[in-house]
Amino acid sequence: MGTALGQSISRTLRYDGVNVFLNVDIDYYSNNKIGDIMNKINAEMARTSGAIRSFSQLVVAGITILFFIAILTSISWQLTLTSTVVLGLVVSVNQVFIKRAKMFGQQLTSDSRALTNKLIETLSGINLIKTVATEDLEFKRLKDLIYARERSEFKSQANSAIIAPINETAGIMALLLIVLAARYLFVEQIEALSAVILTYLLLLFRLLPVVGTVNNIRSGLSNKSASILVVSDYLDRSNKPFMKNGSIPFEKLKNGIKFEAVDFRYGSGNQDLALENIDLWIPRGKTVALVGTSGAGKSTLADLIPRFYDPCNGRIKFDDEDLRNYDLKTVRRRMGIVSQDTFLFNNSVLYNLTYGCEWA
Ligand SMILES: Nc1ncnc2c1ncn2[C@@H]1O[C@H](COP(=O)(O)OP(=O)(O)OP(=O)(O)O)[C@@H](O)[C@H]1O
Ligand SMILES: [Mg+2]
Known part of the structure; x- marks a missing residue:
């Protein structure tokens, strides 16, 4: 026993x-x-x-x-x-x-x-x-x-x-x-x-x-x-940090993504702001490039869009709805991200290509 x-x-x-x-x-x-x-x-x-x-x-x-x-x-x-x-x-x-x-x-x-x-x-x-x-x-x-x-x-x-x-x-x-x-x-x-x-x-x-x-x-x-x-x-x-999930299922972007007075810092509070008072409007269908010196905050800004982190002040809106109100999984499913560093699962090429969209 x-x-x-x-x-x-x-x-x-x-x-x-x-x-x-x-x-x-x-x-x-x-x-x-x-x-x-x-x-x-x-x-x-x-x-x-x-x-x-x-x-x-x-x-x-x-x-x-x-x-x-x-x-x-x-x-x-x-x-x-x-x-x-x-x-x-x-x-x-x-x-x-x-x-x-x-x-x-x-x-x-x-x-x-x-x-x-x-x-x-x-x-x-x-x-x-x-x-x-x-x-x-x-x-x-x-x-x-x-x-x-x-x-x-x-x-x-x-x-x-x-x-x-x-x-x-x-x-x-x-x-x-x-x-x-x-x-x-x-x-x-x-x-x-x-x-x-x-x-x-x-x-x-x-x-x-x-x-x-x-x-x-x-x-x-x-x-x-x-x-x-x-x-x-x-x-x-x-x-431990666990994000609060929203309840609105995200279907597709209609107008665009908007940053409103976004501040962000890494860690729990005593670090400097990595992003300060960012206002940004990215209309749907537009290609945007972020340019800046190393450490300027480009990756940080990009990481806020799939909600890897939440802003500490201000908000990010998808079509006038705060990103935090959407069901996170439905948001991320709609995104494609190509990262600077590649990661491959120890599996077939097919598996790696279709990971996360098995229906393809
Ligand atoms: N995980 C982390 N924890 C704490 N601080 C971080 C973290 N990632 C980045 N930072 C800090 O946040 C600031 C912005 O970094 P970020 O990586 O966004 O810059 P970047 O513009 O993407 O730079 P690069 O061109 O080198 O990729 C830097 O000061 C960096 O040291
Ligand atoms: Mg970067």
Whole structure:
């Protein structure tokens, strides 16, 4: 059941994650790296769904422990009090390792993020790397990142591997202490009660592995807590730009496109205006060329027409209707854009030519 649950959780997380990056505004990509997003969808989501699965195991183990404690208390409450205190001590010994697990988990998260980013950067720049023959340099950089990630993974695993033997030893010592306590508590009736005490110890012995499991799970959860935070922050839509969509379906342009006192700046507010107070009328059927120095804002102005960004002041109108009132998809479907940089899908020529208009 745990496996099925874990799989369905990681599937759902990834569906949501893909939807976030498909629907978020283009602006989001100017301060978020592709590698970060990929890493979140692959590694971090895998670790998060692992954590959720562990959490469900923790609940099961908790119920088992309560059940055991109820039976043990009905046999002898004095002994149960003693064993609760002793086992509580065993649990608190684990606190040290749980803290370390958390630290190593954070390290692993940041190292794997750095590696994914560098891998993507290297692959995207492979032509340049080959042109200037810096393969050796890039190999060294990647090697260091791979090594660092491996080290964090190793530390995480070594830390969790220590927990089991320590729990085992602590558990046996706890059992011994409880036997001594039983001898002391029932010193007069030890003969008569030996069967009861034996049953008690047998039950307690069965309980120890469950306590061990709880400790393992706790360390695993705290190891993965950094990933949980990363994933929930990524899936949270309230901290990302999402455009409000209009409702009017756009059919075709009748008169023309009009810019009215348009101001625009990139980012959230402290950058300079890229466009300031632009008024422009482009009648239908007319060819318009924008000419200007590099950085003047030509591409920015063009990007406002398919609503890649919204103006921060003023408005853009298609036939006297504010662009923001149209259903965005119907607007973009009516547009053809030839970009400065070409992008081809890894597919046939036919597929690339007809992408977005499969009816052609
Ligand atoms: N994604 C972005 N984030 C932040 N600032 C940007 C972004 N794109 C462009 N800018 C800035 O906005 C201004 C206008 O840039 P834009 O790309 O529109 O100029 P351009 O006229 O198209 O230049 P070029 O002729 O080089 O293509 C520049 O100062 C540029 O640095
Ligand atoms: Mg440009």
